[in-house]
Amino acid sequence: MKQLKNIAVYYSLRVEQFEAAWEYMVQHHGTRDHKWLQALFEEWKRWVPVYLKEIFLARMFPVQPSEVVSSYFEELLHKDTPLKEFLDKYDQVLQTHHQLEALVDLDSRNLSSMLKSRCHFELQLSKVYTNDNLRKFESEVEGMYSCFSTSKLNVDGPVVTYIVQEQTEVDPALKLMEIGERGETV
Structure with missing residues (x-):
């Protein structure tokens, strides 16, 4: 097969x-x-x-680079697994996965979390996102606070590209280094 x-x-x-x-x-x-x-x-x-x-x-990429790619099938399958057995186990794994997702959704709906801003969109998203996904979103929003300048670079249909400048805190002990075209320190 x-x-x-x-x-x-x-x-x-x-x-x-x-x-x-x-x-x-x-x-x-x-x-x-x-x-x-x-x-x-x-x-x-x-x-x-x-x-x-x-x-x-x-x-x-099928997953975020920071995420660990793990197979649902590592413990269930081996190289000589017959097709019928694979399909049956695949169905079982999918059902288990859907049940776990449903439990996470239920937990998120029952356990309200403190919102980090008074923005209406955050309240709306808290009603549809799981708590974990809401935390990831909030982290991205918090990162926007340090952005102080944006300029539109390109528009290609529905895709708009911006240049964003971000102010970050730098350890005073670190020195500014300039890297040349060949990768050498200038």
Whole structure:
């Protein structure tokens, strides 16, 4: 199954090749009626390389660089896990994940937290964000207080780029150093 999937996904040069290879794979393994595989197939334009040839994806990460990437499946799967067992375990893991998210949401709704400003938007966000996400947002807002100058650099449709100057406190023991074009201290 893995070899057929890799051929279908990574070695298809044309959309028709991918579709034919996927069809053969699900027919050969009898997995045509599996809901998760059907959903995966319906979203192929978002993840199959043959559809992404014309899209530039530099600097896109699945998680924040500071976050640790951990797999839900490390303890559940091994290299010889049959497809049926994988799909069953995948469904179990998703259900568990959704239950945990629901508990966090419930806790956030039941435990109100002190707001850091008197801004109306913070009150609105406190009603829809979890407490953890609200704290991250508040941290970003607090960081804006040290910004004293902005100027618009570029407008490209809905994307507007600004240059922002930020005042930060520097340890007086530190000296200002200038770095030259070749990386040397000037």
